[in-house]
Amino acid sequence: MKPAPFDYTAPDTLEEALAVLAEHGDDAKPLAGGQSLLPLLNFRLARPAMLVDLNRLTDLDYARPDGNGSLRLGAMTRHRTLERDSAVARAAPLVAEAAPYIAHPQIRNRGTVGGSLAHADPASELPVVAVALDARFRLARAGGERWVEAADFFVGLLTADLEPGELLVEVELPAMPSGSGWAFDELARRHGDYALAGVAAVLTRDGDACTRARLVYLSLGDGPVRARQAEAMLESDGASDATIAEAARLAAEQEIEPSGDIHASASYKRHLAAVLTRRVLARAWQRAAEAS
């Protein structure tokens, strides 16, 4: 339960951090909040030769709206900021609604946006919210950078589209289209524990028509699971109570891939998914009415 030996450096600038990561390649591991990495080190499931501590890169700790209504989050922004910051609540209320579900208060004080996204845990809230909001991530490396869509970033279980030497440095959350409502909900055995099932929804409303739907699940597959058939059903039929029930059934029966564990069977998770889906869709649809 103690980490294996490693070397440690805490660069003062992003450039230095990227240079060290480039030099050490696969042997180096960036350390952000450490709330997932430290357990892996303690269990010796991860044994990097070099830890590159990012906590001195305080200029990556920000949540600010930009001119075109997007919200930009620096990678070292703590979950606690998402929970408390009024700019986040205004520009990305779905993020603010999901943030209190991210683990426990002590974890939220340390855990970071970039760390959570890069870790790509299928039980994490932020990857799901990012996909639901069509987020984009800026990935920096020594001598360059690229942008990747959230939907393309999560490639599998605990696996993100990140090369050795690359660092997720910024998240861009575009403004939801006008007339949009949002909702997030999850169920865990104890608040803050890994969710048995969870879902984020964003619905854009024009009268009784649903012009755009996003429905994304956590803990029910290898990563964020987008229910595209249910989204298409909502976009074609609107979000009446009957359609919501039908979309929830479709998503829960056909679009998620729950695996049973000691806490809940796969069929119970499908049941939970349907219940949570009906709730978030109804809430998002109502909020969309208030927004239009």
Added chain:
Amino acid sequence: MSRHRVRLEVNGRAYEREVEARRLLSDFLRHDLDLTGTHVGCEHGVCGACTVLLDGEAVRSCLLLAVQVDGHALQTVEGLAGDDGELHPLQDAFREAHGLQCGFCTAGILLTLVPFLEEHPDPDEDTVRHALSGNLCRCTGYQHIVDAVLLAARRRRTADA
């Protein structure tokens, strides 16, 4: 395997030590600074027993490296009572409401609650239970802990009034 010099303040007192990079903050407090009031339960961020305040915010000391707190200020359970041994009002409420039995989880719970009560001076029971969600207690069933927190909050408000 790199070694690093760490200078920090714990409960208002300055310390300086040299540590291996892999030294956990929880072990640093207990073994290098002899501050054994911070307890170590699971060592992977689940039980909350090792919770301390880092620059005023509750964190799990088993999920931080000692080298990371260089230049920072910590508070541990040893810093709660007054120099004359007078208990912190929260400790007093725990004693009175039987908020502990074996006491193993108590230090972490107290440190979790100090900033919580600053932020929530008048919490309801549900909010208290949420705040405690990151701390495991295997003795009390939590009811007396919740009672103690509500008692401490009530007294704190009366004292402020």
